[in-house]
Amino acid sequence: MTAPLMAVTVDLAILTVRSGELCVLLVRRGVPPFVGDWALPGGYVLPDEDLRAAADRELREETGLTDIHLEQLATYGAPDRDPRGRTVTVAHLALTPDAPTPAAGTDAAEAQWWPVAGALDLGLAFDHDEILRDGVERARAKLEYSSLGAAFCPPEFTVSQLREVYEAVWGERLDPRNFHRKVTKTPGFLEETGGASSAEPGRPAKLYRRGPVEQLNPPLTR
Amino acid sequence: MTAPLMAVTVDLAILTVRSGELCVLLVRRGVPPFVGDWALPGGYVLPDEDLRAAADRELREETGLTDIHLEQLATYGAPDRDPRGRTVTVAHLALTPDAPTPAAGTDAAEAQWWPVAGALDLGLAFDHDEILRDGVERARAKLEYSSLGAAFCPPEFTVSQLREVYEAVWGERLDPRNFHRKVTKTPGFLEETGGASSAEPGRPAKLYRRGPVEQLNPPLTR
DNA sequence: CGCCTTTATCGTCAAGTTGACGTTTAGGTC
DNA sequence: GACCTAAACGTCAACTTGACGATAAAGGCG
Structure with missing residues (x-):
């Protein structure tokens, strides 16, 4: 053939x-x-x-x-x-x-x-x-179930920026406090850079970069 | 070109x-x-x-x-x-x-x-x-995170058969009691057929078929 | 028939996670 | 300073998980 x-x-x-x-x-x-x-x-x-x-x-x-x-x-x-x-x-x-x-x-x-x-x-x-x-x-x-949200963010970003990515992709609002707890308490997801961002009004936010973890377990939930 | x-x-x-x-x-x-x-x-x-x-x-x-x-x-x-x-x-x-x-x-x-x-x-x-x-x-x-395990099973199957699929694919043993709780309590995953299987020694197992649910939330964990 | 073995199914409980929401902190601006 | 905003941290009830005990329902065997 x-x-x-x-x-x-x-x-x-x-x-x-x-x-x-x-x-x-x-x-x-x-x-x-x-x-x-x-x-x-x-x-x-x-x-x-x-x-x-x-x-x-x-x-x-x-x-x-x-x-x-x-x-x-x-x-x-x-x-x-x-x-x-x-x-x-x-x-x-x-x-x-x-x-x-x-x-x-x-x-x-x-x-x-x-x-x-x-x-x-x-x-x-x-x-x-x-x-x-x-x-x-x-x-x-x-x-x-992955840490890919950070792929939408610049090299250094705040938890709020990351949350806005999730909100945009999923099309729904997330509770800022629970989101913050989840992403910062998941080992290897985020690494603190030491810097802070004060572009927005309000308390300056810590800056993070992507951590080494690829898979989130347990996953974030919509 | x-x-x-x-x-x-x-x-x-x-x-x-x-x-x-x-x-x-x-x-x-x-x-x-x-x-x-x-x-x-x-x-x-x-x-x-x-x-x-x-x-x-x-x-x-x-x-x-x-x-x-x-x-x-x-x-x-x-x-x-x-x-x-x-x-x-x-x-x-x-x-x-x-x-x-x-x-x-x-x-x-x-x-x-x-x-x-x-x-x-x-x-x-x-x-x-x-x-x-x-x-x-x-x-x-x-x-x-899906109900695809049932694709390895015949149209009617027992919870044990399904568990053996998971154990074979993942290469690890799962607790029969917790697995049973998880798959039977997840709405839409399994549907009872009413029949029972007594091929194995021991108490006859209920037969199930695949339910309508495709995505498992929360997922099964290895 | 009782008794044992086997597997299915149900129950219990401590530890961890989630979702809802209150509180405090640290910057700005007037 | 008073006030606004958003970050960061806490609290608590409801739920889920993992480990494992208890019971149920079959067959085999004396």
């Missing part, structure tokens, strides 16, 4: 929290198909390129960001998902602290952060609605 | 519990490359076939099984993972109750259940060691 050949792409659901809202980076397509529609950034995997390397490259090209959390999400390969021909896309999920709106890439007329609810109302190109929904779902689930 | 084309396959990590051990279905390769080596069952995705459909088809071809739990695991695409040329594989994880050793498929000289520890010592073809490790890891994690 001779193997059927297909195009393979990577697409990125790059999430951040801006002003208390979970946002995704979308690009407006500048080439067919779906010209003018909004889409997740992505592109073809090169002949000698690893999937992870392709995702890293696209991330760098679209945002200039490096060293942010990037994980494989899922692979989408419905036979008719791309009108140009059979294309399988390996979707990735990236999480980043709030960053300036990046420059547009080569294939994209514009790039812009969108609140996820609004992005899903736009009607994205290809099956990117589904990918985005799955990515947001993954992010929500991972905040519960 | 013209899209680089690649072969796309699905590979299956089909897990079951046999005599208290977590086992995986392996096939011995009958065609190059890696002739004679053990490998996960799998094959090319057809030109008009969805990824899920390809996984379903391979599962049916290799085991004759249908209607068992099947989920996408991850996608592996290192440029040199297949000596025949660039090949990306979408690995799937399948969980099934104990079943008879299936007949070999077309490309496989034999098919056989292997305890996972032994299977990893064999040195599997391609990157199937890595896929198997990831699949086992996924199964272990999902038992904690």
Whole structure:
């Protein structure tokens, strides 16, 4: 049997929290198909390129960001998902602290952060609605049982900043006192830096950085 | 830019519990490359076939099984993972109750259940060691916070059977009384059928089937 | 039939965790 | 200083967990 050949792409659901809202980076397509529609950034995997390397490259090209959390999400390969021909896309999920709106890439007329609810109302190109929904779902689930919330925060952050991340991703308010107790009493989740932040009114908050723990046990609860 | 084309396959990590051990279905390769080596069952995705459909088809071809739990695991695409040329594989994880050793498929000289520890010592073809490790890891994690343990059990089963699944997958003993309390008191996890099993010595155990709940909250703990 | 063995099921209790909410602390501003 | 704000710490009842005792319901055996 001779193997059927297909195009393979990577697409990125790059999430951040801006002003208390979970946002995704979308690009407006500048080439067919779906010209003018909004889409997740992505592109073809090169002949000698690893999937992870392709995702890293696209991330760098679209945002200039490096060293942010990037994980494989899922692979989408419905036979008719791309009108140009059979294309399988390996979707990735990236999480980043709030960053300036990046420059547009080569294939994209514009790039812009969108609140996820609004992005899903736009009607994205290809099956990117589904990918985005799955990515947001993954992010929500991972905040519960991993220390990934800190991936949305700058290197040093306060407990309040971290709580605002959880509130934005989960879309619900959390009790500041119980949240503080939980994250500071979980060994290895946070490390005190010694610094303090007095940007906000009120008592200055201690600064923390990510601790070594990846899995939270017991998990945080929505 | 013209899209680089690649072969796309699905590979299956089909897990079951046999005599208290977590086992995986392996096939011995009958065609190059890696002739004679053990490998996960799998094959090319057809030109008009969805990824899920390809996984379903391979599962049916290799085991004759249908209607068992099947989920996408991850996608592996290192440029040199297949000596025949660039090949990306979408690995799937399948969980099934104990079943008879299936007949070999077309490309496989034999098919056989292997305890996972032994299977990893064999040195599997391609990157199937890595896929198997990831699949086992996924199964272990999902038992904690989902009701997927029942996917290893027949339609009707006892609490002890379910506990033996957990013990086999996690590789540790659980207290029968606390396990019983946990699974029977979690609303929606199990449904009593009314029947009883007296196959074992001792008091007959009530029979249960899977309840509607998918996510366990709070989770079971190792 | 009683008695033993086996496993299922139920109960108990101390320790730990959660959720709701009060109190104190440490900065700003007027 | 008085007042505002948010951080950080405390309290307490309800619940969950882990360890393990007690009871129930079968079969085997004298």
